[in-house]
Amino acid sequence: MDNGSFEEILMKNLKQRQEIIRYIIWGILSAILNIGLFQILVMLGIDYRVSNIITLILVKVFCYVTNKLFVFKTVYIGLGNLLKELGLFIIARGVTLLVDFIGVIFWTEIVGIDTFIAKCVMAVAVIILNYILSKKYVFYGEKNNA
Numbered sequence: 001m002d003n004g005s006f007e008e009i010l011m012k013n014l015k016q017r018q019e020i021i022r023y024i025i026w027g028i029l030s031a032i033l034n035i036g037l038f039q040i041l042v043m044l045g046i047d048y049r050v051s052n053i054i055t056l057i058l059v060k061v062f063c064y065v066t067n068k069l070f071v072f073k074t075v076y077i078g079l080g081n082l083l084k085e086l087g088l089f090i091i092a093r094g095v096t097l098l099v100d101f102i103g104v105i106f107w108t109e110i111v112g113i114d115t116f117i118a119k120c121v122m123a124v125a126v127i128i129l130n131y132i133l134s135k136k137y138v139f140y141g142e143k144n145n146a
Contacts, residue, residue, distance in 0.1 A: 019071060020131075026066045027127045034059045038119050048115045049116055059095045063130070072139030085138060092133040101125045 034055055041051035064086070068074055076082055098124045107118035 023131055026071055027131070030046045030059055030063050030066070031123045031127060033062060034123055035116075035119055039116060042115065048108070049101075049105065052119070056097045056100060060097065063093065064089050067134055067139060072134065074139045086093055088138045089134070092138050093130065096126045096129050096133065099129065
């Protein structure tokens with residue numbers, strides 16, 4: 001193997017690790033927003049199911065912006081590509097929204113654990129699923145290396 005190949009592999013590995021670190025940082029912030037806003041709405045007396053759906057929608061908007069700009073750094077190449085990316089994001093996050101929503105109900109009503117604990121459990125599962133879906137199906141286009 002020549003030095004160029006080794007350097008390319010090393011750089012690709014480094015960029016991938018940086019991307020994962022950025023995803024973890026923004027994922028933690030989105031989880032804090034997700035759980036914090038959920039708890040605030042529940043404490044205000046809003047039903048936990050309604051609180052969850054409101055929270056999930058707002059957090060999805062936050063995640064699209066942060067994932068596009070700061071994590072995966074995909075570039076804007078025309079309105080058509082942007083709309084395609086946004087559409088794929090909405091579909092992928094719609095799936096994980098349902099997983100989160102149904103999961104919180106399952107853990108709360110079937111298993112019988114506290115809604116806060118249920119929300120925390122589902123937040124971890126959804127962060128992992130979101131990364132996989134975003135990396136494979138949504139933000140796979142041309143990257144901005146800046």
